[in-house]
Amino acid sequence: xxxxxxxxxxxxxxxxxxxxxxxxxxxxxxxxxxxxxxxxxxxxxxxxxxxxxxxxxxxxxxxxxxxxxxxxxxxxxxxxxxxxxxxxxxxxxxxxxxxxxxxxxxxxxxxxxxxxxxxxxxxxxxxxxxxxxxxxxxxxxxxxxxxxxxxxxxxxxxxxxxxxxxxxxxxxxxxxxxxxxxxxxxxxxxxxxxxxxxxxxxxxxxxxxxxxxxxxxxxxxxxxxxxxxxxxxxxxxxxxxxxxxxxxxxxxxxxxxxxxxxxxxxxxxxxxxxxxxxxxxxxxxxxxxxxxxxxxxxxxxxxxxxxxxxxxxxxxxxxxxxxxx
Amino acid sequence: xxxxxxxxxxxxxxxxxxxxxxxxxxxxxxxxxxxxxxxxxxxxxxxxxxxxxxxxxxxxxxxxxxxxxxxxxxxxxxxxxxxxxxxxxxxxxxxxxxxxxxxxxxxxxxxxxxxxxxxxxxxxxxxxxxxxxxxxxxxxxxxxxxxxxxxxxxxxxxxxxxxxxxxxxxxxxxxxxxxxxxxxxxxxxxxxxxxxxxxxxxxxxxxxxxxxxxxxxxxxxxxxxxxxxxxxxxxxxxxxxxxxxxxxxxxxxxxxxxxxxxxxxxxxxxxxxxxxxxxxxxxxxxxxxxxxxxxxxxxxxxxxxxxxxxxxxxxxxxxxxxxxxxxxxxxxxxxxxxxxxxxxxxxxxxxxxxxxxxxxxxxxxxxxxxxxxxxxxxxxxxxxxxxxxxxxxxxxxxxxxxxxxxxxxxxxxxxxxxxxxxxxxxx
Numbered sequence: 001x002x003x004x005x006x007x008x009x010x011x012x013x014x015x016x017x018x019x020x021x022x023x024x025x026x027x028x029x030x031x032x033x034x035x036x037x038x039x040x041x042x043x044x045x046x047x048x049x050x051x052x053x054x055x056x057x058x059x060x061x062x063x064x065x066x067x068x069x070x071x072x073x074x075x076x077x078x079x080x081x082x083x084x085x086x087x088x089x090x091x092x093x094x095x096x097x098x099x100x101x102x103x104x105x106x107x108x109x110x111x112x113x114x115x116x117x118x119x120x121x122x123x124x125x126x127x128x129x130x131x132x133x134x135x136x137x138x139x140x141x142x143x144x145x146x147x148x149x150x151x152x153x154x155x156x157x158x159x160x161x162x163x164x165x166x167x168x169x170x171x172x173x174x175x176x177x178x179x180x181x182x183x184x185x186x187x188x189x190x191x192x193x194x195x196x197x198x199x200x201x202x203x204x205x206x207x208x209x210x211x212x213x214x215x216x217x218x219x220x221x222x223x224x225x226x227x228x229x230x231x232x233x234x235x236x237x238x239x240x241x242x243x244x245x246x247x248x249x250x251x252x253x254x255x256x257x258x259x260x261x262x263x264x265x266x267x268x269x270x271x272x273x274x275x276x277x278x279x280x281x282x283x284x285x286x287x288x289x290x291x292x293x294x295x296x297x298x299x300x301x302x303x304x305x306x307x308x309x310x311x312x313x314x315x316x317x318x319x320x321x322x323x324x325x
Numbered sequence: 326x327x328x329x330x331x332x333x334x335x336x337x338x339x340x341x342x343x344x345x346x347x348x349x350x351x352x353x354x355x356x357x358x359x360x361x362x363x364x365x366x367x368x369x370x371x372x373x374x375x376x377x378x379x380x381x382x383x384x385x386x387x388x389x390x391x392x393x394x395x396x397x398x399x400x401x402x403x404x405x406x407x408x409x410x411x412x413x414x415x416x417x418x419x420x421x422x423x424x425x426x427x428x429x430x431x432x433x434x435x436x437x438x439x440x441x442x443x444x445x446x447x448x449x450x451x452x453x454x455x456x457x458x459x460x461x462x463x464x465x466x467x468x469x470x471x472x473x474x475x476x477x478x479x480x481x482x483x484x485x486x487x488x489x490x491x492x493x494x495x496x497x498x499x500x501x502x503x504x505x506x507x508x509x510x511x512x513x514x515x516x517x518x519x520x521x522x523x524x525x526x527x528x529x530x531x532x533x534x535x536x537x538x539x540x541x542x543x544x545x546x547x548x549x550x551x552x553x554x555x556x557x558x559x560x561x562x563x564x565x566x567x568x569x570x571x572x573x574x575x576x577x578x579x580x581x582x583x584x585x586x587x588x589x590x591x592x593x594x595x596x597x598x599x600x601x602x603x604x605x606x607x608x609x610x611x612x613x614x615x616x617x618x619x620x621x622x623x624x625x626x627x628x629x630x631x632x633x634x635x636x637x638x639x640x641x642x643x644x645x646x647x648x649x650x651x652x653x654x655x656x657x658x659x660x661x662x663x664x665x666x667x668x669x670x671x672x673x674x675x676x677x678x679x680x681x682x683x684x685x686x687x688x689x690x691x692x693x694x695x696x697x698x699x700x701x702x703x704x705x706x707x708x709x710x711x712x713x714x715x716x717x718x719x720x721x722x723x724x725x726x727x728x729x730x731x732x733x734x735x736x737x738x739x740x741x742x743x744x745x746x747x748x749x750x751x752x
Contacts, residue, residue, distance in 0.1 A: 098642065116639050117646070119422055138426065139419045140639050158636065159664075159693070160423040161671065176426040178671065181693040182636070201693040227736070229698040251697075 025281050026084075026323040027288055028069055029297055030057035031314025037071065037082070038313035042281055042288075042322070045299060045309050051087045054080050059101040060319040063126075064108040069321070072099040072113070079113065079124075084323065094131055096122045101185075101319075103144040103153070105168070112153050114141040121155050121164075123171060133171040137164045145186030145195055147210065154195050156183035163197045163206070165213055175213040179206040185277075187236040187245075189260065198233035198247060205233050205247055207263060217263050219247075226252055235277035239284055239302070246287050246300075248275035255289050255298075257305045267305050271298035279320040290317040360385050360432030360454065382676035383430045384420075386663055387456030388413050389447055389471075390486070391440040391463050398605035401718070404653075409462045409485055410435055411648040412656030413663045415640075418647065420667030429670050433663075440464065444471055452478055457678040460662050462486030462655065465496065472498040481682060483662035486655055489539065490742060493706040497749035502685070502707045504665070505658040508543035510741035511625040514713025514725035515618055516547035517739070521727045524592035524616070527555050530585070530607070531597035533562045540620060541597035551730075556589045563602045581610035588612070595619045622717065625725070628657035629716040634724075635697040661694045661709065668692050697724070703738070706749040710737035 024043040031038060035057060039049035054073025061070050062084070069082040072095070079093040079102070095102075096115035099122075103112050110132070113122040121141055123133040138160025145154045146168070153166040156179070163186060165175040180202020187196045188210070197206045205219040221231045232250030238260055239245070245258040251274050257267040272291025279288050286308070289298045296310045297317055360383075388410055397403045405411070413433060420431040434454065436447045444463060448471045451459060459475065460483045461468055468487055475482050476498065484492060484503045488511065493503055519527070527548065531541035541558075548555050561584065585594065585607070594611055596619040598604030604621035616622060630651035633641065640660070644652040652660075669681040669690075684690060691699035696712045703710060715723045730739040738744075 098639075117642050136425075139422045140636070157423075158639070159419055160426070161668075162423070162426060164426075173426075178674075181691060181699060201691070201699045203699075229735070232698075 030060040030319040032318040033315035106150040143185040154186040200232045237278045385456040387451035387459045388435040409655035412660035416660040416663030465489040485658040494748040504662040512543035512547040515625040517727040528588045528591045529558045529595045534600040536599040586612040596621045627654040629714040637695045
């Protein structure tokens with residue numbers, strides 16, 4: 001009797017859990033080909049709005065208060081500021097030429113931008129909208145990661161094949177770590193202990209120890225029936241508790257789920273074609289992938305690591321960010 | 326001094342390696358400072374990366390080319406004066422940007438000879454100045470004339486210009502790497518697409534020069550290999566007429582239809598005219614309305630000036646900014662060769678030719694060149710595996726290998742002569 005009751009209660013609890021609607025968030029997706037940003041409701045999983053933006057929008061992020069979206073309009077050589085309340089473009093930032101990816105400092109005051117054409121990282125003060133520094137890096141800077149303590153910026157250069165560690169106080173490179181071919185993305189662990197760098201052509205993720213600044217582990221991927229060459233890691237996201245990592249695998253059409261402590265791949269989640277970037281919802285219940293070739297995004301349930309639903313957005317979806325509240 | 330310590334290390338090795346290093350050392354001592362460190366770098370201080378960047382080691386790359394102004398049927402197709410060389414220059418610039426972080430400096434010198442001229446002296450001159458890596462844009466005969474000389478001196482040659490299969494087959498050499506694709510790779514890339522389109526019946530018009538016939542032969546081989554059928558062939562004989570005249574268009578409009586009249590029913594007309602005698606005139610002027618492919622129409626190539634896939638926009642922008650024109654196939658072959666040298670220097674963190682060579686020949690070697698996957702060498706003849714672009718004058722139509730053309734090692738080996746068929750006996 002007692003056991004049955006327990007089962008009943010447990011069942012009830014589960015049902016309640018499933019029944020309670022997850023918080024609704026707005027998801028912003030940059031569509032590289034058709035110069036728009038799609039706004040998707042995370043609950044209804046429908047496109048609720050399409051914003052016309054500058055040419056070839058790629059990197060996208062949002063201010064901590066959720067009031068402004070920052071968007072790399074690569075072919076316009078500018079970063080656009082979009083007010084989320086009105087969806088109007090309210091200003092631009094003086095990025096260098098061809099901005100592709102950027103990262104916001106943890107205090108929300110500084111934007112670090114990778115300028116692919118000029119081999120520079122540009123440091124932009126958001127309040128004054130002015131360039132504070134330019135840091136020369138390797139060929140084709142792309143991935144940008146900032147440590148949660150705000151002290152260290154990591155930029156990856158795609159042809160030089162290095163992760164450049166930059167001291168955010170001095171804007172000087174302190175370490176250069178050689179990684180595999182075409183490093184695309186840098187993501188710190190929440191406790192500042194490691195930075196994960198994906199190598200698109202090399203097909204690996206290098207886990208770099210943030211203290212020694214040396215590679216402590218290299219994650220490789222193997223998917224039955226797929227050629228090694230088609231597994232091309234790009235976007236990386238690590239959960240807030242540091243337990244798990246998600247890695248977008250490009251033309252392998254899958255997102256790898258990795259135990260962030262043992263570095264073992266637990267699962268490959270089939271999403272859409274050519275998976276580029278990833279973003280969590282603020283409650284960390286969902287991770288969303290942009291699937292460039294199939295023109296959609298996929299919601300993955302973090303609890304079960306199942307793909308829940310794909311939503312068609314604009315042409316060649318590239319970057320994704322979720323409104324913080 | 327870095328070089329001296331490498332000397333000591335190398336002297337402990339046995340056999341030919343010692344001789345090579347001695348020769349290299351001697352040449353390095355003789356080296357004149359005529360090498361330039363090329364384009365596209367912004368002056369920026371070396372980073373404070375411990376002690377690494379304090380000592381600068383130099384890696385000299387030579388570029389040996391046969392050059393004479395060339396005519397083309399369309400003025401748009403006249404090769405730019407620096408075709409190929411410009412690609413190497415941009416790569417040397419890229420290598421130097423990376424080199425700043427590792428204390429490596431890459432320098433570059435170009436030497437030109439006339440087509441079919443003796444290249445030995447120019448080669449010896451480059452090597453005497455310390456270049457252990459020579460990018461060669463030469464005819465097959467010229468290249469073979471220096472290959473053995475290069476081996477004696479421990480010099481690696483990167484063939485960036487010659488598409489001749491024989492350089493990878495009966496004429497293969499252990500010290501010659503090929504970043505240019507072969508004619509069979511190009512023809513196979515094209516044929517796969519035509520088969521994918523279900524355009525299986527072809528007629529072939531080829532020129533009367535040797536290289537036109539070699540291109541035609543590659544197309545015939547591709548037809549047999551992938552299930553195409555060449556239902557008729559015709560030679561367009563070069564009678565030595567002027568390439569372009571004021572009133573030429575009127576005649577061409579009448580001549581080409583007549584020339585292509587009477588072919589059996591076909592899906593595609595293939596053109597093999599590397600010599601630029603008639604190929605450009607074929608599209609839109611055929612007797613029956615059919616697409617044209619080969620050296621005109623839909624053209625297979627190592628690179629396309631409009632490719633923006635796989636990060637291509639970045640190299641295209643960088644190239645255009647540095648050189649002031651679009652990037653062509655030979656530029657890409659040369660860029661890739663110079664990047665291979667740079668990649669080897671970065672990965673080994675060394676300027677020692679012996680270490681660089683071992684890395685390039687090693688199992689872990691690969692290079693990224695904006696073609697969507699890593700490129701590796703075929704170890705049986707040192708040909709770089711690579712996808713083939715198919716484009717018209719304006720845009721990329723497709724890239725091969727096509728979906729469904731499978732291979733047990735890598736799908737890239739569905740392009741060109743494969744290991745079981747090779748006639749290469751490495752020496």
